[in-house]
Amino acid sequence: MPTFVYMTRCDGCGHCVDICPSDIMHIDPTLRRAYNIEPNMCWECYSCVKACPHNAIDVRGYADFAPLGHSVRVIRDEEKGVIAWRIKSRNGETDMNLLAPITTKPWGTAIPKLSEAPEPGQEMRDSQLLFNEPKYVRMDDGDLHTLESNGLQMKAGVYY
Amino acid sequence: MPKTIVEDNIDILVAGAGLGGTGAAFEARYWGKNKKIVIAEKANIDRSGAVAQGLYAINCYMGTRFGENNPEDHVRYARIDLMGMVREDLLFDMARHVDSTVHQFEEWGLPIMRDPKSGSYLREGRWQIMIHGESYKPIVAEAAKKSADKVFNRICVTHLLMDDSKENRVAGAVGFNVRTGDYHVFKSKAVIVGAGGASNIFRPRSVGEGAGRVWYAPWSSGSAYGLMIGAGAKMTQMENRIVLARFKDGYGPVGAYFLHLKTYTQNCNGEEYESKWFPDLQKMVGKEYLDPELSHATHRPIPTCLRNHALINEINAGRGPIHMVTMEAFQDPHLEEIGWHNFLGMTVGQAVLWAATDVNPKYENPELTTSEPYVMGSHATGSGAWCSGPEDVSPDEYFWGYNRMTTVEGLFGAGDAVGGTPHAFSSGSFTEGRLAAKAACKYIDDGKAEGIRVSPEQIERRKEEIFKPMEHYKLYRNEIVAGSVNPNYINPRQGLDRLQKLMDEYAGGATVNYMTNDKLLHIGLKKLKLLEEDLEKVAAKDIHELLRAWELKHRHLASESVVQHTLFRKETRWPGYYYRGDAMKLDDENWHVLTVSRRDPETGEYTMEKAPCYHLVGDEEAAADADVA
Ligand SMILES: Cc1cc2nc3c(=O)[nH]c(=O)nc-3n(C[C@H](O)[C@H](O)[C@H](O)COP(=O)(O)OP(=O)(O)OC[C@H]3O[C@@H](n4cnc5c(N)ncnc54)[C@H](O)[C@@H]3O)c2cc1C
Ligand code: SF4
Ligand code: SF4
Numbered sequence: 175m176p177t178f179v180y181m182t183r184c185d186g187c188g189h190c191v192d193i194c195p196s197d198i199m200h201i202d203p204t205l206r207r208a209y210n211i212e213p214n215m216c217w218e219c220y221s222c223v224k225a226c227p228h229n230a231i232d233v234r235g236y237a238d239f240a241p242l243g244h245s246v247r248v249i250r251d252e253e254k255g256v257i258a259w260r261i262k263s264r265n266g267e268t269d270m271n272l273l274a275p276i277t278t279k280p281w282g283t284a285i286p287k288l289s290e291a292p293e294p295g296q297e298m299r300d301s302q303l304l305f306n307e308p309k310y311v312r313m314d315d316g317d318l319h320t321l322e323s324n325g326l327q328m329k330a331g332v333y334y
Numbered sequence: 335m336p337k338t339i340v341e342d343n344i345d346i347l348v349a350g351a352g353l354g355g356t357g358a359a360f361e362a363r364y365w366g367k368n369k370k371i372v373i374a375e376k377a378n379i380d381r382s383g384a385v386a387q388g389l390y391a392i393n394c395y396m397g398t399r400f401g402e403n404n405p406e407d408h409v410r411y412a413r414i415d416l417m418g419m420v421r422e423d424l425l426f427d428m429a430r431h432v433d434s435t436v437h438q439f440e441e442w443g444l445p446i447m448r449d450p451k452s453g454s455y456l457r458e459g460r461w462q463i464m465i466h467g468e469s470y471k472p473i474v475a476e477a478a479k480k481s482a483d484k485v486f487n488r489i490c491v492t493h494l495l496m497d498d499s500k501e502n503r504v505a506g507a508v509g510f511n512v513r514t515g516d517y518h519v520f521k522s523k524a525v526i527v528g529a530g531g532a533s534n535i536f537r538p539r540s541v542g543e544g545a546g547r548v549w550y551a552p553w554s555s556g557s558a559y560g561l562m563i564g565a566g567a568k569m570t571q572m573e574n575r576i577v578l579a580r581f582k583d584g585y586g587p588v589g590a591y592f593l594h595l596k597t598y599t600q601n602c603n604g605e606e607y608e609s610k611w612f613p614d615l616q617k618m619v620g621k622e623y624l625d626p627e628l629s630h631a632t633h634r635p636i637p638t639c640l641r642n643h644a645l646i647n648e649i650n651a652g653r654g655p656i657h658m659v660t661m662e663a664f665q666d667p668h669l670e671e672i673g674w675h676n677f678l679g680m681t682v683g684q685a686v687l688w689a690a691t692d693v694n695p696k697y698e699n700p701e702l703t704t705s706e707p708y709v710m711g712s713h714a715t716g717s718g719a720w721c722s723g724p725e726d727v728s729p730d731e732y733f734w735g736y737n738r739m740t741t742v743e744g745l746f747g748a749g750d751a752v753g754g755t756p757h758a759f760s761s762g763s764f765t766e767g768r769l770a771a772k773a774a775c776k777y778i779d780d781g782k783a784e785g786i787r788v789s790p791e792q793i794e795r796r797k798e799e800i801f802k803p804m805e806h807y808k809l810y811r812n813e814i815v816a817g818s819v820n821p822n823y824i825n826p827r828q829g830l831d832r833l834q835k836l837m838d839e840y841a842g843g844a845t846v847n848y849m850t851n852d853k854l855l856h857i858g859l860k861k862l863k864l865l866e867e868d869l870e871k872v873a874a875k876d877i878h879e880l881l882r883a884w885e886l887k888h889r890h891l892a893s894e895s896v897v898q899h900t901l902f903r904k905e906t907r908w909p910g911y912y913y914r915g916d917a918m919k920l921d922d923e924n925w926h927v928l929t930v931s932r933r934d935p936e937t938g939e940y941t942m943e944k945a946p947c948y949h950l951v952g953d954e955e956a957a958a959d960a961d962v963a
Binding site for chain 1: 360361364365377378380381387405418427433434443468469476480488540547553583678685689727728768878922947953956
């Protein structure tokens with residue numbers, strides 16, 4: 175549902191502008207604050223909402239099918255590795271808090287730098303293997319599946 | 335005129351870094367330690383592409399090491415679901431590598447749920463595993479950033495550069511920065527296109543402010559297709575658009591609801607409706623493709639399109655709406671929570687919609703409906719470029735040297751960009767990127783990219799072309815007092831509206847119940863040509879509109895390809911995705927083939943051909959076959 179920005183909370187930091195995949199969060203040149211310039215290209219993906227350090231962005235359901243008076247709020251915390259949601263329905267009967275993990279490792283620490291991985295040899299280059307394989311591709315930790323190993327052929331014709 | 339910024343001596347350029355592109359950039363570093371790897375992405379790779387808001391499931395995981403499935407099982411599943419029309423070499427290859435990708439994601443910190451009893455990943459269905467994937471995209475982006483030399487965010491790539499010394503060889507790409515307006519030139523030995531599929535080429539069901547509420551993200555501009563078609567690469571299965579049965583208006587996912595929460599659908603009278611449409615449908619497609627009894631006995635899946643067919647027909651028969659029966663499952667508080675998490679993890683808008691309309695699925699069964707069509711190649715459909723497969727699997731017709739290389743030398747694809755590989759999803763798309771990266775490094779190491787030359791003339795010509803919509807605006811804006819109505823130009827939104835309306839009405843969109851025929855398609859082509867002329871006169875008042883103008887041009891190229899392919903295949907292969915009213919039956923005798931097209935970049939003329947459909951068969955089946963023959 176399209177986003178909007180609360181005038182008193184926004185300080186024009188531009189985090190939302192930087193992240194919006196649709197390029198529709200822009201800074202108003204006179205007010206120096208952000209707003210959604212093209213609500214009908216908004217996917218309500220909440221990327222900007224999650225990125226705003228001042229919780230200045232909220233979402234109001236699309237006018238053409240969503241009645242007013244609801245709210246779905248979110249706080250994403252990279253340090254704690256969790257995301258917290260609160261859903262409130264229009265009639266107030268649904269009011270839920272939901273929490274989910276976003277990572278199991280301290281942020282950005284567990285991803286290898288492949289420039290530091292040992293260089294693959296010619297045999298590996300000539301094989302069908304990718305980085306780190308055959309680890310994980312087979313139950314018996316054997317080699318990659320091939321037509322031969324699995325008793326298969328590629329045949330033209332009609333097979334169902 | 336805008337500033338020109340040239341990035342030279344690139345080895346591997348990744349154009350568009352969603353799931354496919356991040357996979358490519360990550361893996362390329364391993365095979366190309368000293369290579370220069372550069373990403374050009376129109377948004378910010380931390381949250382770009384179809385996975386920007388996260389996912390709650392990884393839909394393609396074999397579990398081979400837990401003894402769950404072998405790659406060929408997945409190939410058979412995709413073949414059945416797509417009514418036979420898949421590239422089984424590419425699918426087998428993706429499936430044999432995808433588990434290593436998924437296990438790496440877990441090592442990187444992606445929370446994957448585990449089955450406490452078996453220790454394996456928690457299954458949603460035979461192929462799907464459940465994740466807490468809100469940060470799926472930031473995590474894979476981190477991996478890509480660690481491998482790439484440079485990441486250029488906010489570059490809309492508009493064209494591929496072609497080698498001026500050797501025909502049909504790629505030499506990089508050009509585009510513009512959507513913030514600064516600078517012209518960017520990337521000279522590269524190889525290019526991996528990961529620019530994603532196409533939403534918004536058929537008129538969406540939503541209107542007005544809600545028009546951004548589409549199933550595939552509104553920024554999925556068909557650029558993978560626009561770029562590759564524009565460079566003269568062959569495309570395949572572009573007629574194979576997809577229609578989704580989803581929660582009405584919010585397009586919330588249904589996979590977890592069906593598979594994990596065990597909800598089911600019924601018509602407005604509370605009746606099961608699917609089975610009664612199957613006898614007639616069986617006459618259209620043949621018993622080999624739809625056999626409910628066999629499916630019941632063996633768990634052979636009923637193809638997605640055929641289930642859509644039943645839903646569409648039940649609504650047309652006056653027994654809508656179709657409801658998802660949630661009231662039973664949601665009595666269990668644990669399942670209720672999963673139901674909501676499922677939306678928050680990947681389609682927040684559906685949660686907003688239910689909150690806004692006071693839908694409590696515990697006490698009310700929400701509505702389902704079918705979406706407008708989408709063109710993409712990694713979900714339950716396989717549109718995309720005609721690519722080479724791996725040498726140890728592919729037959730001659732499917733193999734020309736480098737895995738995932740298109741018919742343009744040095745031009746590779748990943749994810750939605752690659753044709754014939756449905757059911758790759760997020761994990762399969764990332765895996766395809768990895769495969770393309772290894773092959774692209776080999777292409778360079780084999781010396782295939784020697785002597786590339788890009789003339790200054792080519793660079794200048796593209797620059798003029800790219801910024802023309804802004805020049806056009808400046809030229810004619812002051813002829814009128816104000817407003818958006820001008821006799822000399824249309825703006826990108828007006829052009830998009832026209833494209834969507836004509837695709838909807840002539841190429842089988844939602845408002846005509848997905849119906850088209852030869853006559854309608856011919857009219858559609860004519861209107862697309864006229865639109866093409868007007869796109870020369872599209873006007874952009876600022877750089878943001880210039881972005882929309884180029885997205886529109888890419889969507890237009892993709893659309894024309896869809897219509898050409900739909901016209902070529904004279905049968906109804908996927909009832910429920912679209913119907914050829916003049917050829918309502920599936921026709922294996924003439925059309926058990928893959929469709930392949932090429933648009934001549936100079937003339938815009940299309941040539942169409944049929945390519946053989948190879949299937950993966952077990953040795954025993956093949957031997958039995960030989961006996962019969
Ligand atoms: C609603 C929804 C639910 C889904 N659910 C699941 C699921 O549960 N599980 C699962 O595994 N998969 C799921 N998928 C599928 C999965 O998201 C896709 O298969 C996958 O993201 C495709 O990868 P891709 O790289 O081809 O495209 P994308 O990930 O979309 O990436 C395309 C990239 O190209 C960029 N780009 C586009 N045009 C240009 C241009 N002109 N210049 C530069 N860059 C450009 C985009 O910004 C983007 O970063 C879902 C998809 C959607 C939309
Ligand atoms: S991120 Fe928040 S505070 Fe910063 S500009 Fe955007 S709305 Fe304003
Ligand atoms: S919700 Fe998503 S698409 Fe909409 S403005 Fe925010 S980041 Fe952009």
